[in-house]
Structure formats: C-alpha cells, structure tokens
Amino acid sequence: MESSQHIISIVKGEENIAQMKKENNKIHPRDKQNETRNIIHSVKVGVSLVLVSLMYLLNPLFHQVGENAMWAIMTVIVIFEFSPGATLGKGLNRGMGTIVGGGLGCLAAFFAHNIIGGVGNSVIIGTVGTYFRLLPKVKQRYEYGVVTLMLTFNLVMMYGVRANEKVWEIARQRLLSIVMGFIVCICVSLFIFPLWASDELHHSTVSTFHDLANTIQGCLEENGILVSENESQLIAGFTLCNSVLNSKSKDELLANSARWEPWHGKFGFCYPWENYLKIGNVLRELATFVLAVGHSLQSSKQDMASLRQTHLEQFETCEAIGSRVAWALRELGDSMKQMKKCEDNKGSSILAKLKECREELSLVISTSKVAILENGQVLAISSLVFLLMKVVDKVEELVKEVEELGQIAAFPTNITIPLSS
Template sequence: MLFYPTWAGDELHRLIYRNLEKLADSLDGHVLEYFKDNEAVTEDNCPTKEIKGYKCVLDSKATEDNWAKLARWEPAHGSFSFKHPWKQYLKIGASMRSCAYCIEALSSCMESETQTVTYYYGQTPAGIGQLKKHLSNACKTTNKYSSGILRELAKTIKTMTKSSDMGSLVWEMNNAVQELQNSLKSVPIGLIAPTPEDTDDGRGESFITPVVEVLPVTTLASLLIENAARINGIVDAVNELAGQVDMKPAPQENSKQYKPSPDTPH
C-alpha cells in the first residue's frame, strides 16, 4: 500500500495560482457583461459563477496563513527547497485581495446602476448608453491586458518559470490605462452639462438627471484604472518571489502566444 502525503506547500502553491486565474475570470466577466451590447446588466442576463470568483480570493486569507505556517515546517519536496520563501506567497495573496476588493467595488457599482435603471427608468437612459459607447473600447482594452497579466502571473507561479511576455503585457496595460484616462477627460460635454441652446430653449432641466445617471459609468472606468495599479503590485510581488527562488525563463516554445504591437519596446 502506498501513501501520498498532502503537502501544505503544494496546497498553498495551487491556491495562489488558482486564485489568480479566478481573479482574471471575474474581471473579464464583469467588464464584458457590463459592456455587452452597451446595455446595463439585468437579472435576465445574470453573470455566470466565474464572475464571482473574486469572493474566493477575499475569503482565502485564513487558509493561506494556515498552509504557510505548516509549509515552513515541511521537509524539501518536489520543486520546493527546505528554505522555500513561503511567506512571499502571503504577500502575493495580500496583493491579490487588494485587487479583489477593487473588483468587489466594481461589482457593487454595476449592481447599483442596475437597480437605478430598473427602478426609475425600466430601460437604459440615453446618457448611460452614450457614455458606455464612448468608454467601451478603452475599458475593454484595459481589461484585456489586466486579465491577461493575471493569467500570465498564474502560469508563472504554476510552472515556476519567468514569463517572456510579462514586460510587454505590463507596458500594454499601462498604455491602455492612459488611453482610458484620456477617454474620461474627453467625455462629450452634452452628457454632463446643458448646452447654451438647451438652456435657451428651456430644456436645460433634462440634463440635470444625466449627471447622476452617468456617475456609475465613470466610477467603473476609474475602478478599472485603480485595479490596473493594484495588478502592478501583484506583478512586483511575483517578481520578488521569482528572484528569491531563482526562477528560470520559460522555454520559448511554451510561452504564451502574445505578439506585442509595433510600438511595444523590446
């Protein structure tokens, strides 16, 4: 009869990279659902279970702490040496929870908009629809690289090899954030304030409500920007782990099929 021990270090290792994958799925689910056909999320098109993955990350601190305490007393096994820096996994977990809290705020923002639209309007007001259309591409692009980085970090930890694509992905995400900030600054004035013609014609009051209507959309965009900054924090924590365990570069043939844009620095 053979016995296969359950190593705490293995469990902690799997928990961390799986939580990174859940964060990526959750972020994708929220953003793609929100901008689906430029309509607000409703009960009829409720998100899949993956969209709630951030909750698993928020609830995993106690488990991470317990596995880390046990792992420090384990003998060397598998690819983990006796002095493997298990405490660094806790730093990565803390950085992930910071990101998960941001996604939680994003989720609350979406739910608030849904309740407002359902209660007051019954359908998406023109102000929300126009602003979503204005910000859609920039938000989706920021999300694309943000979730891509989370998945690449998960693969880095899972395989214990450095990613050859991480530098390009981070550059693309930060560039997308800048584009999103520019899009926020260039919001059409007609969405947030009456024009002189509207005021002269006595239609200025119709623009008082849109200020409130569009607030959830701009808040969501701002949360995506904040979330990108927090993802950079996860990148730093994983890079620190890579240095502590002397990770080797991933084989080129196994690296993610990612092609940087012509402007991406090498």
C-alpha cells in the same frame, strides 16, 4: 394578452429557479477533492492508531514504556494533521516541549524540598511560558510547544515532589512513548499518499489569479454591463471574490505548515513562502476592487445601458482594458504555475501594457467627452474608470511581487507569445 405575458414570465421565472437549484446541487470538483482528502486522512490516522496500539499488544514494547504507552496514542490523535509539514511542526513542538518541560520538571522536583518551593517554580515557569506564548512570532509557530512545556513541567514536577525516586523513570517512559508515536505519525504522513500543504498553497494562489481574471473580464463584457441574462455568472463571480477575501487565515496556516515540510517536488529548503503570503494579500486587495467594479455596474445599470447606446467607444475601451488586465493576471498565474519568469519575445513587459491601459483610461473621462453627459452618467462612468484604475494599480503591484518571488526562488526564463494589439 397581459395575463398570458404574466403567465409566460412566471413560467420562465420558475424554470430559472429550477435551473439555479440544479446548478447549486451539483458537486463542485473542489468538494470532490476535499472529500477524497478527508477519506485519505481518516485512513492514515486509523493506520497510525493501529500501529501505536501494538505498544500495548507486543510485550517487548510494553516492557519499555509500561502504562505510559497511552501517551503514544494521545500523540497520534493530537499531532496528526492533513499535511506532513503540519504534522512534523506539531510533533517537533510537542517533542521539544516535552523534553524541556520534563527536564525543568525533574530539576524543580529535585530542588524543591517543600510544597512552597514547588509552587514557586510552577508560578515562574507558568508566567514565563504564558508570556512567550503570547508573542506573535512564537504564537504563530511554537505555541503548541510552549503549552506542552508548561503542561509537562507541572505534571513531572508535582509528581516528583511526591515520588522523587520514580520521576526519572516516568519521564523516560513518557518521552519514549511520545517519540514512538511521533515516528509513526511522520512515517505514515510522509510515505502514504502525502498531502503537501505547499502544493495546496501554490495551486490555490495560481487558481486565484485565473479566477479573478475571469471575474473582471466577465464584469466588463456586454452581458455583464447590461446585467440581463448573465446575472447568475456575476453572482458567482461575487461569491468567488468573497471567498478570496476570507482566505487569509487559510493561507497563513498553509504557509506555516509548508515551512516545516522537507524538500519535495520543485520546492527546496527555505522556499520563500513569505512571498506567497504577500501575493495573497495583494490578491485580496484586488478582489475588493473587482467586487466594487461589479457592484458599481449593477447599481448604475440603467445609466450604463443608455451610455452604451450613445458612447459605445468608451465602453469598448473599458472592455478592452478589462481583457488586458485579465490577460496579465493569467500570465502571472501561468508564470507561478510553471515556476518560470514571465517575458515575451518582443521584450515588452506586462508593466508596459498596464501603463498603456492607464493612459487609455485617462482619455475615457477627458473633459471634452464628459461635458456632454448627464450628471448620473458622469458619475457612473467616472466610478467605473476610477475602480479600473485601482485594479490596474493592484495588478502592477502583483507583477512586482511575482517578479520578486521569481528572483528569490530562481525561476528560469519563460518565453511567451505577447498579447495581440
């Protein structure tokens, strides 16, 4: 009898492993979207390279830029990015760096009558350029321009010392070829299937709200607390929280690219992308506490199971609070998705509902209810309540950040149906 039970358990375990492998081998919709984006980007880069190659093939263009046509090809390879904003920002940095560096290089070559003077100018420009390159604000948006300035200055100045009579013509041809490569990149990036960084940042922020809402609600459901058949869903939720925690650099890159983008869709000039970064920081802090809630339930699942049998009311309160928090996150996500202010037709705000959650959580670990519990059970329920308090705090902070974004971006008012009590 025991051997047959072992065989059944082994078979079930193998079936679960096979099912998990099958799920892992499925192509996620986001992976398909990324693959489509990669193909579009590759085609656009190829089209741009074909267009700038005409500078070699067409005689009128070749007579204007000469052998410096190679700089147009290098410009396309260097500055072409996924989004038009990133391409525009990098192209403007390269253009300004080339103009300023070329101008300074020509002046240095004109005034440098010997090698010592030329080296001295290079040291000064290199020192000043490197210093400004290391400044945080300059490094974030203009680092590439400063590097181009330093490179162009030294190339033009050193060549001008040896061949002063040709330096102006070389600078003109090089600048013209870079400008032509820049124009090709911008036109292709803007008018052929543009991949806007602002749209990606907006949609990823909205999806993070909904993903965290699903995770926190799933953690506090009955199957989540017992950690029985639904353990794979919890692991998926933990993986999602970890991906949110690692999204800071990506969000900053997208926000920096979005600042360069022209007016398109619902995003106007000077759209408050800095507020998206603030919201992203709070979402990462929230993901930390959601992750802690899940691991706390896993580590104390035996105490939680025994508590559920004897003190069902406390668990139902925690589950109800989890549902309300998830509802609040979805409302905030929908508010950002629709770019409308979140208000309900009874005038009770999300903050008021979160305040009720805080009061109910304080009653869960009241002295009269905790006194009859064992030490392990007290620790388990207290940890859960403490972490849920922190979750509520972060959601309240998110409400304020989203409201601030709505005021700065001039969101219109949206009337929604309130959460049923």
